Amino acid sequence: MTGLLTRLLGRLPIGWLQLFHNKTRLFAAVGGVMFANILIFMQLGFLGALRETSVLAHRTWNADIVIVSSDFQSLRTVNSLPRSRMHQALQIEGVKDVVPVYFSTINWTDPGTNQIINFRAMGVPAASAAFLDTSIQEQVRKLSEPLTALVDVETRQLDPKIVETIKSKGICEIEVKGRKMHLTGTFSQGASIDIDGTLIMSDQTFFEHFPSRSSGTPSLIFVQCESAGPDSLQPIVEALNRVFPETDVKAYTKDESVVVEHKFQTKQTPVGFVFSFGVVIGFIVGLVIVYQVLTTDVQDHLAEYATFKAIGYRQKFFSGIILEEALSLAALGFVPGMIVSLALYHLAETKTALPMEMPWSRLVLVFILTVAMCAGSGMVATKKLSHAQPADLF
Amino acid sequence: MPKKSSNEFSLVTSGLCHSFGKGAATLEVLHDIDFTMRRGELVILMGPSGSGKTTLLTLVACLRRIQKGHVQLLGQELSGASEKILTRMRQRLGFIFQAHNLHSSLTSIQNVRMGLEVHGPDALRNWQKTCGRVLELVGLGDRLDYFPAQLSGGQKQRVAVARALVGCPDIIFADEPTAALDMVTGRQVVELLRKLADQRGTSIFMVTHDHRILEYADRIVKMEDGRIIEDSSAKILMK
Ligand SMILES: Nc1ncnc2c1ncn2[C@@H]1O[C@H](COP(=O)(O)OP(=O)(O)O)[C@@H](O)[C@H]1O
Numbered sequence: 340m341t342g343l344l345t346r347l348l349g350r351l352p353i354g355w356l357q358l359f360h361n362k363t364r365l366f367a368a369v370g371g372v373m374f375a376n377i378l379i380f381m382q383l384g385f386l387g388a389l390r391e392t393s394v395l396a397h398r399t400w401n402a403d404i405v406i407v408s409s410d411f412q413s414l415r416t417v418n419s420l421p422r423s424r425m426h427q428a429l430q431i432e433g434v435k436d437v438v439p440v441y442f443s444t445i446n447w448t449d450p451g452t453n454q455i456i457n458f459r460a461m462g463v464p465a466a467s468a469a470f471l472d473t474s475i476q477e478q479v480r481k482l483s484e485p486l487t488a489l490v491d492v493e494t495r496q497l498d499p500k501i502v503e504t505i506k507s508k509g510i511c512e513i514e515v516k517g518r519k520m521h522l523t524g525t526f527s528q529g530a531s532i533d534i535d536g537t538l539i540m541s542d543q544t545f546f547e548h549f550p551s552r553s554s555g556t557p558s559l560i561f562v563q564c565e566s567a568g569p570d571s572l573q574p575i576v577e578a579l580n581r582v583f584p585e586t587d588v589k590a591y592t593k594d595e596s597v598v599v600e601h602k603f604q605t606k607q608t609p610v611g612f613v614f615s616f617g618v619v620i621g622f623i624v625g626l627v628i629v630y631q632v633l634t635t636d637v638q639d640h641l642a643e644y645a646t647f648k649a650i651g652y653r654q655k656f657f658s659g660i661i662l663e664e665a666l667s668l669a670a671l672g673f674v675p676g677m678i679v680s681l682a683l684y685h686l687a688e689t690k691t692a693l694p695m696e697m698p699w700s701r702l703v704l705v706f707i708l709t710v711a712m713c714a715g716s717g718m719v720a721t722k723k724l725s726h727a728q729p730a731d732l733f
Numbered sequence: 734m735p736k737k738s739s740n741e742f743s744l745v746t747s748g749l750c751h752s753f754g755k756g757a758a759t760l761e762v763l764h765d766i767d768f769t770m771r772r773g774e775l776v777i778l779m780g781p782s783g784s785g786k787t788t789l790l791t792l793v794a795c796l797r798r799i800q801k802g803h804v805q806l807l808g809q810e811l812s813g814a815s816e817k818i819l820t821r822m823r824q825r826l827g828f829i830f831q832a833h834n835l836h837s838s839l840t841s842i843q844n845v846r847m848g849l850e851v852h853g854p855d856a857l858r859n860w861q862k863t864c865g866r867v868l869e870l871v872g873l874g875d876r877l878d879y880f881p882a883q884l885s886g887g888q889k890q891r892v893a894v895a896r897a898l899v900g901c902p903d904i905i906f907a908d909e910p911t912a913a914l915d916m917v918t919g920r921q922v923v924e925l926l927r928k929l930a931d932q933r934g935t936s937i938f939m940v941t942h943d944h945r946i947l948e949y950a951d952r953i954v955k956m957e958d959g960r961i962i963e964d965s966s967a968k969i970l971m972k
C-alpha cells in the first residue's frame with residue numbers, strides 16, 4: 340500500500356503512515372467517520388422510505404391525469420370535490436374516460452391480536468378500470484358484492500391468519516365499527532409512514548362505511564386519456580385547468596402528483612423535517628470528530644512539520660499530508676459504515692414494513708459528503724501551520 | 734549594504750539586530766552583528782547560554798524574519814525576502830538541530846528520503862541507493878528500516894545528519910549537534926562535517942559548547958549578551 344501510494348503521490352504517503360502509526364487514534368477517527376456515516380445513511384434511508392411509500396398508492400393508479408380539490412397538498416389530507424367536474428372533464432378533447440375515487444381512513448382494532456391498524460379505505464366504482472395491475476383490476480369487478488373489500492397483504496402488523504383464511508376459504512369476515520366487512524381478496528402494495536395498509540372496496544361499500552360521504556363528492560377524479568405521452572398530456576391538463584374555476588379544483592398529471600406528494604412529505608411533515616435535520620446532525624458530528632482527530636494529530640507532529648518547513652517544504656506539502664489523512668479516514672470509515680447501514684436497513688425493513696432501499700445515488704452522495712466532511716476538517720486543521728515561522732514551531 | 738562580494742562569502746551579515754516581545758516588554762537580544770563566512774569554512778559559534786547563538790543561527794538560516802539589518806546568504810538578500818524565496822533558499826541548506834526531530838512514523842531511510850524529496854522528482858531517481866549510501870556514511874548502513882523509536886539517541890542524531898547531508902547543501906547549520914551524543918559519535922559527526930567542508934566546499938556554521946571538537950574549526954566566534962566579542966582563527970586560539 341505504501342509503495343503504491345508513494346508511486347501515486349510522487350512522495351512518501353506521510354499522512355497515511357502517520358495515521359497507521361497511532362492505532363488508537365486511527366480507530367477513534369474511523370469509528371467517528373463510520374458513526375457519522377451510519378447516522379446519515381439511516382436518516383436518508385427513512386427519508387427515502389417516507390418519499391417512496393407516500394406514493395406507493397399513486398403507482399397503482401390507472402390514471403394519466405388526476406383532478407383534485409384546489410387546496411390539495413397530499414393524499415394524507417384530501418378534501419372532496421364536486422362530481423360535476425367529472426362531466427366537464429369528459430368534454431375535453433383527448434379525454435377517454437374518468438373515474439371518481441373516494442378516500443377515507445379507518446382505525447380497525449384486530450380482536451385477535453388487539454392491534455390497532457390504520458387503514459386507508461379506497462372506494463372505486465366496481466365496473467371502473469381504476470388500477471394498472473390486472474390482478475387487482477380483476478378482483479375489483481367482484482367487489483360489486485355488497486360489503487366486500489380487498490386487503491393489502493403487506494399491511495403493517497396484519498395478522499397472517501387473516502391472509503391464510505382468505506387464501507384457503509376465499510373469504511374472511513371482520514367487523515369494522517359495528518359493520519361487517521368481507522375480505523375476499525388480497526393485493527400487494529405496502530405500508531407508508533402514516534398509513535398501515537390499504538383496503539380497496541366498491542364505492543357502494545364505501546358509502547355504507549362512511550355514511551357522511553356520497554357519490555356527489557369524490558376525493559379524486561382519475562382521468563384516462565386517448566394518448567398518454569407527456570406531449571399530449573400537458574395540453575389536456577392546461578385545458579382542464581382552463582375549464583375549471585380556479586378556486587375549486589385543479590388538474591395534475593400523475594407524475595406531477597407524485598412530485599407534489601414527495602415535496603409535501605419531505606418539506607411539510609414533521610417527520611420529513613426530523614429526518615432532514617438528522618442528516619445535517621450526522622454531518623456535523625462527523626465534521627467535529629474528524630476535526631478533533633486531525634488537529635490533535637497536527638499538534639503532535641508540530642516539531643516534525645517545523646523541521647520539514649525548515650528544510651524547505653511548502654505549505655502545499657502540509658495541506659497535502661492532512662488532505663491525505665482526511666481522505667484515508669473518509670475511505671476507511673465509509674466502507675464499514677456502509678456495510679453496517681445495509682444491515683440496519685434490513686433490520687428496519689423487517690421491523691417497520693418500510694421499504695429501505697440503497698440506491699447508487701445515495702452511496703455516491705454520502706461518499707461525497709464524507710469526503711467533504713473530512714477534507715473540510717483537514718483544511719481547517721492545517722490553518723495553524725500556515726503562518727508560523729519555522730523557528731517558532733520548535 | 735554589505736560591500737563584500739558574494740562569490741567568496743557564503744554568508745555576510747551587517748548591522749543585524751533582533752528583539753523579542755512587543756511594546757514595553759521588547760527585549761533586544763542581538764545587537765548590530767557584523768559577521769562573514771567563506772565558502773568551505775567551518776565556523777564554530779560559542780558563548781554562554783542565552784547569549785543569542787540560536788537566534789543568530791535561525792536568522793541567517795531563513796528560519797526567522799529579519800527585523801533590522803542585512804543578511805546575504807549565498808548571494809541572496811534575506812531582509813524583506815518573500816516566503817517563496819525563503820523556501821527556495823531553505824532547500825539549499827542542511828539543518829542539524831539539538832533535537833533530532835525525526836518523523837516517528839517513518840523509518841531511517843524514509844526520514845533521509847525527506848531531505849531528498851524536497852528537491853523534486855528528479856532528485857528521487859535511485860533514492861534508495863543515494864539514501865542508503867549517506868546512512869552508511871554515518872555508520873547506520875544496517876539500520877535502514879528501523880523506526881526512530883528503535884534507535885538510540887546517537888543513532889537518531891546520525892539519521893538527522895544523514896537527512897541534512899543527502900541533498901548536498903551549500904551550507905550546513907548545526908545547533909549543538911553533539912549535545913545528545915557520546916564523545917566517540919560526537920567526534921565522528923564533526924569529522925564527517927569537516928570532510929564535507931574540505932572535499933565539497935560546503936560551509937558549516939556550528940553552535941556548540943563542546944570544547945572537544947574545537948580543533949576541527951577553521952574559525953571560532955564567541956558571543957556574549959548578543960554581541961560578538963571575539964572572532965579569531967582556531968589556530969591562534971589553541972595556542
Ligand atoms: N521565542 C522567543 N521569545 C522570546 N524570547 C526569546 C525567544 N527565543 C529566545 N529568546 C530569548 O533570547 C535570548 C537569546 O536566546 P538564544 O538565542 O536561544 O540563546 P542561546 O542559543 O545562546 O542559548 C534569551 O534571553 C532568550 O530568553
Ligand SMILES: [Mg+2]
Nearest residue numbers: 786787788908
Ligand atoms: Mg541555543
